[in-house]
Amino acid sequence: MNVKFDKETKKALKAEKDKCTGCRICMKNCPMLEQYCISPKQLLSKIDEDSMVDPIIPFSCASCGYCTQVCPEEVNLNKVFLKLRMSIVEMNDGIPQSINNKAVKFHQKSSFSKLFTTKIMGLQDNQARRVFFPGCSLTAYSPKLVMRTYNYLRKKVPNVGIMVNCCGKPTYSMGDMNTFKKYYSTVQKTFNTSFIEEVIVACQNCYHTISENSPNQKVISLWEMIAEVGIPDDKVGKGCSIDAVFAIHDPCPTRKNSEIHDSVRKITQKLDLNIKEMEFSRESTLCCGSGGMIGVTNKELALKQMKKRVNQTDEAYILSYCQECVESMKQGGKKSVHLLDFLFNDDMYFTKKFFQKNINTYKKWSNRYIAKVKVEKIKT
Ligand code: SF4
Numbered sequence: 001m002n003v004k005f006d007k008e009t010k011k012a013l014k015a016e017k018d019k020c021t022g023c024r025i026c027m028k029n030c031p032m033l034e035q036y037c038i039s040p041k042q043l044l045s046k047i048d049e050d051s052m053v054d055p056i057i058p059f060s061c062a063s064c065g066y067c068t069q070v071c072p073e074e075v076n077l078n079k080v081f082l083k084l085r086m087s088i089v090e091m092n093d094g095i096p097q098s099i100n101n102k103a104v105k106f107h108q109k110s111s112f113s114k115l116f117t118t119k120i121m122g123l124q125d126n127q128a129r130r131v132f133f134p135g136c137s138l139t140a141y142s143p144k145l146v147m148r149t150y151n152y153l154r155k156k157v158p159n160v161g162i163m164v165n166c167c168g169k170p171t172y173s174m175g176d177m178n179t180f181k182k183y184y185s186t187v188q189k190t191f192n193t194s195f196i197e198e199v200i201v202a203c204q205n206c207y208h209t210i211s212e213n214s215p216n217q218k219v220i221s222l223w224e225m226i227a228e229v230g231i232p233d234d235k236v237g238k239g240c241s242i243d244a245v246f247a248i249h250d251p252c253p254t255r256k257n258s259e260i261h262d263s264v265r266k267i268t269q270k271l272d273l274n275i276k277e278m279e280f281s282r283e284s285t286l287c288c289g290s291g292g293m294i295g296v297t298n299k300e301l302a303l304k305q306m307k308k309r310v311n312q313t314d315e316a317y318i319l320s321y322c323q324e325c326v327e328s329m330k331q332g333g334k335k336s337v338h339l340l341d342f343l344f345n346d347d348m349y350f351t352k353k354f355f356q357k358n359i360n361t362y363k364k365w366s367n368r369y370i371a372k373v374k375v376e377k378i379k380t
């Protein structure tokens, strides 16, 4: 069933429609446009004319920003579809029933519960204050890796604490801004009460969300930090003995952050890993298939994009620095590994299996609980 949206969204939609020439350059690598239209111009004109939209259209945009990256007119479809999501939620008393939101709701409610969150641990008083924010996907993958990363940061960076929490991106992506604000205010309150000046993030979605919503905190990616302080001594050159080539997949939320792309390459060079650039990389990277929560809202489309992305390289292994992207590459059917595995996962070097195993949902939640307990035991 088509639904209404507000005037402000209509105005934003019209502005992008007017800029679009219908050249279709953006369509080749967009996860969703081919399925829903002949061209963005035609799609936006129809939505404008009807003043109504089928919710599956905005809820299928992966928010990857590829269209704007390649568009000669700098049309921002991501902005239009996100605004449509927000307006639909606002005007229809929540996310329409036709859109699967149950899993997101459960994930977010649990993620912000006491069972899976901590205050900031490990800080000393009266010094410049930083916090390491590993994010939920990495914590769900491996509490051990999170703790090893934090212990390394503690040795190299003065006065750094750690906080286990979610940044609320899934709720933001669904366009449910009231709920997002409620969740994010708890994160901000934790930063404020501990006088945090700098947040070190491991997840590219957290990087984006915290940068946008915490103007008084400096946000720095873990990759910039590690490139600056150096990799662990025992890992320098360790990659040269690995008999595999790793294609690098850059996550789309930080497509514009060339300093992050450079830092990641610097780390892989220090490791002496045999890496290969994908055709679409850095600022031109493509969605892994889970952007914009399409893995929940449009599973079929998401899986298609995951398969497409992994098959854009002939290499059998894909390396990324976002755990969500690693999960997508696995679902797409290739062996995938996180950059942190090469830095702190000694078990991987021992077994000589340079890829992540699949983990079921129950294990992921139990890992998140383990991480919470471990973090709460940290002393200053
Ligand atoms: S590349 Fe830009 S101008 Fe061309 S169809 Fe896509 S949005 Fe329109």
Ligand code: SF4
Pocket: 026, 029, 030, 031, 032, 033, 060, 061, 062, 063, 064, 065, 066, 067, 068, 077, 078, 081, 287
């Ligand atoms: S943001 Fe990504 S998924 Fe959305 S329209 Fe642009 S290219 Fe397509």
